[in-house]
Amino acid sequence: MEVYALKGNICYSLDKDELSIHENSYVICENGVCAGVYPDLPEDYRGIACTDYGSRLIIPGFTDLHVHAPQYAFRGLGMDLELLEWLEGHAFVEEQRYSDLNYAKRAYEIFTEDLVKSATTRACIFGTVHTEATLLLMELLEKAGFKACVGRVNMDRNCPEGLCETDALKAAQDTERWIARCQEFQQVKPILTPRFIPACSDELMRRLSELQKRYGLPVQSHLSENQAEIAWVMELCPETACYGAAYDGYGMFGKGSPAIMAHCVHSGEEEIGLMKGRKLFVAHCPESNANLSSGIAPVRTFLDEGIKVGLGSDIAAGSGLSVFRAMALAVQCSKLKWRIEDGNLKPLKFSEVFYMATRGGGEFFGNVGCFEKGYEFDALVINDTDLRSPGELTVRKRLERLMYLAEDKHIAAKYICGRKIF
Amino acid sequence: MEVYALKGNICYSLDKDELSIHENSYVICENGVCAGVYPDLPEDYRGIACTDYGSRLIIPGFTDLHVHAPQYAFRGLGMDLELLEWLEGHAFVEEQRYSDLNYAKRAYEIFTEDLVKSATTRACIFGTVHTEATLLLMELLEKAGFKACVGRVNMDRNCPEGLCETDALKAAQDTERWIARCQEFQQVKPILTPRFIPACSDELMRRLSELQKRYGLPVQSHLSENQAEIAWVMELCPETACYGAAYDGYGMFGKGSPAIMAHCVHSGEEEIGLMKGRKLFVAHCPESNANLSSGIAPVRTFLDEGIKVGLGSDIAAGSGLSVFRAMALAVQCSKLKWRIEDGNLKPLKFSEVFYMATRGGGEFFGNVGCFEKGYEFDALVINDTDLRSPGELTVRKRLERLMYLAEDKHIAAKYICGRKIF
Numbered sequence: 001m002e003v004y005a006l007k008g009n010i011c012y013s014l015d016k017d018e019l020s021i022h023e024n025s026y027v028i029c030e031n032g033v034c035a036g037v038y039p040d041l042p043e044d045y046r047g048i049a050c051t052d053y054g055s056r057l058i059i060p061g062f063t064d065l066h067v068h069a070p071q072y073a074f075r076g077l078g079m080d081l082e083l084l085e086w087l088e089g090h091a092f093v094e095e096q097r098y099s100d101l102n103y104a105k106r107a108y109e110i111f112t113e114d115l116v117k118s119a120t121t122r123a124c125i126f127g128t129v130h131t132e133a134t135l136l137l138m139e140l141l142e143k144a145g146f147k148a149c150v151g152r153v154n155m156d157r158n159c160p161e162g163l164c165e166t167d168a169l170k171a172a173q174d175t176e177r178w179i180a181r182c183q184e185f186q187q188v189k190p191i192l193t194p195r196f197i198p199a200c201s202d203e204l205m206r207r208l209s210e211l212q213k214r215y216g217l218p219v220q221s222h223l224s225e226n227q228a229e230i231a232w233v234m235e236l237c238p239e240t241a242c243y244g245a246a247y248d249g250y251g252m253f254g255k256g257s258p259a260i261m262a263h264c265v266h267s268g269e270e271e272i273g274l275m276k277g278r279k280l281f282v283a284h285c286p287e288s289n290a291n292l293s294s295g296i297a298p299v300r301t302f303l304d305e306g307i308k309v310g311l312g313s314d315i316a317a318g319s320g321l322s323v324f325r326a327m328a329l330a331v332q333c334s335k336l337k338w339r340i341e342d343g344n345l346k347p348l349k350f351s352e353v354f355y356m357a358t359r360g361g362g363e364f365f366g367n368v369g370c371f372e373k374g375y376e377f378d379a380l381v382i383n384d385t386d387l388r389s390p391g392e393l394t395v396r397k398r399l400e401r402l403m404y405l406a407e408d409k410h411i412a413a414k415y416i417c418g419r420k421i422f
Numbered sequence: 423m424e425v426y427a428l429k430g431n432i433c434y435s436l437d438k439d440e441l442s443i444h445e446n447s448y449v450i451c452e453n454g455v456c457a458g459v460y461p462d463l464p465e466d467y468r469g470i471a472c473t474d475y476g477s478r479l480i481i482p483g484f485t486d487l488h489v490h491a492p493q494y495a496f497r498g499l500g501m502d503l504e505l506l507e508w509l510e511g512h513a514f515v516e517e518q519r520y521s522d523l524n525y526a527k528r529a530y531e532i533f534t535e536d537l538v539k540s541a542t543t544r545a546c547i548f549g550t551v552h553t554e555a556t557l558l559l560m561e562l563l564e565k566a567g568f569k570a571c572v573g574r575v576n577m578d579r580n581c582p583e584g585l586c587e588t589d590a591l592k593a594a595q596d597t598e599r600w601i602a603r604c605q606e607f608q609q610v611k612p613i614l615t616p617r618f619i620p621a622c623s624d625e626l627m628r629r630l631s632e633l634q635k636r637y638g639l640p641v642q643s644h645l646s647e648n649q650a651e652i653a654w655v656m657e658l659c660p661e662t663a664c665y666g667a668a669y670d671g672y673g674m675f676g677k678g679s680p681a682i683m684a685h686c687v688h689s690g691e692e693e694i695g696l697m698k699g700r701k702l703f704v705a706h707c708p709e710s711n712a713n714l715s716s717g718i719a720p721v722r723t724f725l726d727e728g729i730k731v732g733l734g735s736d737i738a739a740g741s742g743l744s745v746f747r748a749m750a751l752a753v754q755c756s757k758l759k760w761r762i763e764d765g766n767l768k769p770l771k772f773s774e775v776f777y778m779a780t781r782g783g784g785e786f787f788g789n790v791g792c793f794e795k796g797y798e799f800d801a802l803v804i805n806d807t808d809l810r811s812p813g814e815l816t817v818r819k820r821l822e823r824l825m826y827l828a829e830d831k832h833i834a835a836k837y838i839c840g841r842k843i844f
Binding site for chain 1: 495496497498499501502519525528529532536709712713714715716717718741742750753754755757758759760761762763769771772809810811812813815819822823824825826827829831
C-alpha cells in the first residue's frame with residue numbers, strides 16, 4: 001500500500017471543452033491510482049509523503065497512439081517522398097536491419113531512453129516483423145517503467161523479402177508464439193499489428209482475425225492516409241465498400257476488441273459511418289500527414305461524430321516524439337484545413353487537443369489521462385521557469401503556451417502508474 | 423587585425439539547390455569577414471588561432487526577417503483569433519505597455535537574452551511606436567553583439583489611443599529624432615516601419631516616404647497576410663491596384679531602398695509582378711500564417727519569379743524564435759499547399775529553406791549567410807551528439823534532420839561578424 005501526494009498547480013481535462021485547474025493543490029496517488037485532487041490534504045491522508053513542486057504545473061502524462069520504434073533511427077530524414085515511395089525507399093530499408101539483434105538493441109535503447117525523457121507516458125508502438133527484436137523492445141520498455149502496447153508487425157505481400165512473411169499460416173504461428181512469450185511482461189502488452197491492407201493478404205488477415213478472437217487482443221493499423229494507398233486498397237479488395245471495411249470484414253475495426261487506426265486523412269462518409277459507436281481510436285498524426293504530403297485529417301468531423309481521437313507522433317514520418325508538438329500541429333493544421341479546404345470544419349481549440357493528448361488517447365488504456373478519482377496515476381511535472389515573461393501569467397495561460405514552447409527539458413518529473421520514472 | 427580559424431564539418435548553400443559540404447575543414451575569419459574554407463590551413467594562415475570543433479557542424483547563422491520584439495511577452499498565447507481581431511485583442515494590448523520604460527526593460531531583456539541563445543544572428547525587428555523603448559531595445563541588442571535592423575513603428579489610424587500617433591507631421595518629426603539618436607549604435611540600425619496600410623494614413627505614408635529618401639533607409643512592413651485585411655486596404659485606398667501598390671506609391675516597395683514585406687500569403691499576379699526585379703524581400707512566416715489561419719504563401723511562385731525570400735519567426739503570431747522550426751514549417755506547409763490547394767506549386771526542399779534561412783534573408787544585410795570569401799562571418803557551431811542514431815549518418819543527413827530536431831541546446835557556439843557571442 002503506497003500512498004503519496006504531489007503538490008503544485010494541477011491541470012487536467014474535464015471534457016473536450018473544459019479544463020479543470022487547481023492552483024496550489026494536492027493530487028493523491030494510492031497504489032498507482034489517483035485518489036483525487038484537493039485544496040488541502042483530507043483528514044484520511046494527513047501525514048502521507050508529499051512532494052511539493054511549488055508553482056510547477058502537474059498535468060496528466062500523454063498518450064502517443066501511433067509510433068514506429070524502428071523508424072526512430074532515421075527521424076527527421078527522408079521527408080522528400082510520399083507514403084508508398086517513402087515506405088519502399090526509407091521505412092522498409094531501415095526495418096530490415098532489425099533482423100540483426102545487435103543493431104536492434106542499439107536502436108531500441110536509444111528509442112527507449114528518449115521516450116523516457118519525453119512527455120509520453122503511454123504508447124502504442126509498431127515494432128517490425130522480427131519476433132526477437134520486438135521482444136527486446138518490449139523488455140526495454142518494461143524495464144524503463146513504461147506502459148505500452150507493442151506490435152510484432154505482420155506483412156506478407158508487397159514488401160521486400162527481408163520483411164515479408166512468406167506463408168500466412170507460419171506468420172500466424174509465429175505471431176501466436178510471440179503472444180505467448182509476451183506473458184512475461186507486466187506493463188507492456190502485445191497488440192495485433194497487420195501493417196496495412198496492401199501488405200497483408202486475405203489469408204493473413206483471416207488468420208490474424210482468428211488470433212484476435214482467441215486472445216482478445218486489440219489491433220493497430222493504418223487507414224486512409226494517402227490517395228494512392230486508398231486506390232491500391234480498392235484494387236486489391238475490389239469487393240470492399242471502403243478501406244475501413246476491409247479491416248471490418250475481419251473484425252478488426254473496433255467492434256469487438258479496440259482498434260487504433262492511424263491517419264484517417266481521407267476517410268469519407270461511409271468510412272466515418274463505420275467508425276461510429278465502435279471501440280475505434282483515430283490516431284491523428286498531423287506532422288506525419290504534412291511531411292508525407294498526405295493532407296489534413298478531418299478531426300473536427302471525427303469529434304462531431306463522437307469518434308475517439310488521440311494523437312500520434314508517427315515516428316519517423318513524424319520527426320520527433322513530442323506530443324506537445326503534435327498538439328500544436330493539430331491546431332495549426334486544422335486552421336489551414338478550415339482556411340483552405342473546408343470552411344465548415346472549425347479549427348481545433350487548445351482544450352480539444354489537450355484532451356486528445358491525455359484522455360482521448362488515454363482511454364485506449366482504460367481510465368487514463370486525468371486526475372479524477374480512479375484514474376491510473378500518470379503525471380508530468382512541468383518546470384516552465386525558463387519561459388520568462390515580463391508580467392504574471394495565469395496557470396491556464398502557462399499551460400496553453402506549453403503546446404508551442406515545451407521541450408523535454410521542461411519535464412521536471414514523470415510518473416507512470418504511480419511509479420516515479422525520474 | 424584579428425584572424426582565426428574554426429575547424430569542423432562546414433556546410434553552407436551554394437545556391438537554392440546545392441549545398442557545399444566540407445568535412446573536417448577550416449573556415450577562416452579575418453577581421454569579421456570570411457576568408458574562405460580550406461581542407462588544410464593555407465600557407466598564409468599557418469599559426470593563426472584555431473578552435474577545433476571536432477565532428478560538430480559549422481553553418482552560417484540564420485536571419486530572422488520578421489519579428490515583433492514587444493510581442494515576445496505573450497508568445498504561445500492568444501492563437502484563437504484571426505489577424506485583425508488578434509491585433510486588437512492581443513498585439514495592441516501588449517504593445518501599449520511599452521510606454522512604461524520599466525516594463526519595456528524587463529520584456530526586452532528577456533527577448534534579447536533568448537535571441538542570443540537562438541540560432542539567429544541577424545534580425546529585422548519591429549519595436550513599438552514608443553521611441554524610448556525602441557532605443558532601449560536597440561541598446562540591448564547592440565550590447566549583446568547582435569546585428570539587427572530595428573524599427574520604431576509608425577501608426578496613426580485604426581489603432582487604440584495608446585499606440586496612435588495623432589499627427590502625421592509630429593509622427594515624422596518624432597521618427598526623424600529617433601533616426602538621429604540611432605547614430606550611437608554601430609551594429610544595430612534603424613529601419614523605417616509603417617505598421618501596415620490600414621494603420622497608416624496617406625499623410626503619414628507621404629511623410630515617411632520623405633524621410634526614407636532623406637536618409638536612404640530600408641523599410642519593413644506587412645503585406646497581403648489575410649483576406650479581411652486586403653479587403654480593408656482596398657476600401658481605404660480605392661484607387662490602388664493591389665495592396666502592394668499602396669506601398670509602391672510611396673516608394674516603399676523595394677525600388678530605391680530595400681524593403682521587407684512580411685507574409686504575402688495572398689499576393690496575386692499583379693502584386694507579384696510589382697515585386698519582381700526589386701530589392702524586395704518576402705519574409706515568409708509559415709507558423710504565423712497557420713496560427714492566425716491566414717493560409718500558406720505561394721513561396722514556390724516567389725522563387726520561380728526570382729523574388730528574394732527569407733524566413734521570419736513573426737513572434738508572437740509565431741510562437742518561438744527558432745528559424746530551424748520556420749524551415750521545417752515552410753517545407754511542411756508547402757507540401758500541404760501542394761496537396762490541398764495548388765498541385766502546380768511543388769513543395770519546398772530542404773536546400774531551398776536552408777538557403778532562405780541563411781543567404782536568402784542574409785542578403786538583406788549584404789554579403790551575409792554563407793562562408794564564401796568576403797561574406798561577413800556569422801556562424802553557428804552545432805553539437806548534435808544527443809541526437810543519437812544506431813548507424814553512421816553523413817554530414818548532409820545530420821544537417822538535414824536539424825531542421826526538425828534542433829533546439830537551442832544544440833547550439834554550441836555562435837559568432838556574429840567574427841565576434842564570439844558564446
